[in-house]
Amino acid sequence: MPTTEKPDIPESLVAGARAIVAAQETSEKVRLAYGVSKAWFQRSLALGSLSKDGDMPERPGRPPNPTLLAPRDMPKRSLTGKAGRLALIHSLAHIELNAVDLTWDLIGRFAYVRLPRSYYDDWVRVGLEEAKHFAMLQDRLSRLDATYGDLPAHDGLWQAAQDTGHDLAARLAIIPLVLEARGLDITPPMIEKARQIGDEDTAKCLDIIYRDEKNHVAFGAKWFRFLCDRQGIRAEPAFHAYVRRHFRGALKPPFNDRARSEAGLTPGFYKPLAPLVG
Numbered sequence: 335m336p337t338t339e340k341p342d343i344p345e346s347l348v349a350g351a352r353a354i355v356a357a358q359e360t361s362e363k364v365r366l367a368y369g370v371s372k373a374w375f376q377r378s379l380a381l382g383s384l385s386k387d388g389d390m391p392e393r394p395g396r397p398p399n400p401t402l403l404a405p406r407d408m409p410k411r412s413l414t415g416k417a418g419r420l421a422l423i424h425s426l427a428h429i430e431l432n433a434v435d436l437t438w439d440l441i442g443r444f445a446y447v448r449l450p451r452s453y454y455d456d457w458v459r460v461g462l463e464e465a466k467h468f469a470m471l472q473d474r475l476s477r478l479d480a481t482y483g484d485l486p487a488h489d490g491l492w493q494a495a496q497d498t499g500h501d502l503a504a505r506l507a508i509i510p511l512v513l514e515a516r517g518l519d520i521t522p523p524m525i526e527k528a529r530q531i532g533d534e535d536t537a538k539c540l541d542i543i544y545r546d547e548k549n550h551v552a553f554g555a556k557w558f559r560f561l562c563d564r565q566g567i568r569a570e571p572a573f574h575a576y577v578r579r580h581f582r583g584a585l586k587p588p589f590n591d592r593a594r595s596e597a598g599l600t601p602g603f604y605k606p607l608a609p610l611v612g
């Protein structure tokens with residue numbers, strides 16, 4: 335019998351992940367991410383499988399706006415003044431929307447790999463938090479009389495992920511351990527800047543994002559190590575090989591060594607991938 339509690343929430347975690355990535359409207363993506371996470375943590379969803387629940391979409395569903403541009407075609411903007419602040423929050427909202435799709439893609443796409451339930455608990459939590467981050471920034475935009483979609487956005491993040499669609503360890507190396515770890519380096523100066531210009535509301539949003547993202551990197555490090563242990567290979571050299579293969583360019587210092595270490599990403603992982611200085 336259909337329950338009124340879970341309006342059109344898919345019947346398995348994989349089907350839910352697929353529906354979230356496929357959803358075009360951001361409000362629908364967020365609603366489904368909340369609903370699927372809740373059902374998963376209430377233990378009322380089976381895991382499901384790709385053969386039963388359909389393949390993951392090649393590209394995520396997206397609303398008609400923003401216009402997506404190649405990173406090199408993005409207009410250069412000054413980040414000062416009201417327009418600059420808006421552009422910054424808009425670009426962060428875009429990153430978080432990508433993070434929603436990337437996390438749920440991770441959950442669905444690799445469901446054929448044998449993994450403990452705690453693996454899914456960790457990533458469903460991440461998928462929920464990314465949806466919250468997007469909703470929070472969308473709310474900040476609306477308080478500034480703007481909305482997500484008002485400005486163009488770049489289209490590089492999804493592409494970076496699809497390169498690793500065949501290999502879970504490679505995906506974990508690139509998304510949480512390179513890209514989200516980079517967030518740990520650049521967010522504290524952004525928080526400081528927001529406080530300096532008296533934008534306490536944006537600073538508070540970023541505080542929450544920073545705290546959550548530390549956990550996302552920690553989950554990445556934990557499950558990357560798990561996969562390496564299972565194959566009997568050493569995590570650090572494996573990480574270096576994946577990053578050299580799937581990520582263009584060196585990792586950019588300065589690094590937030592403390593936050594990275596707290597997340598279990600010790601310097602032996604990323605220092606050898608930074609350009610030599612001096």
Ligand SMILES: [Fe+2]
Binds near residue numbers: 430463467543
């Ligand atoms: Fe996030």
Ligand SMILES: [Fe+2]
Binds near residue numbers: 433464514550
């Ligand atoms: Fe994240």
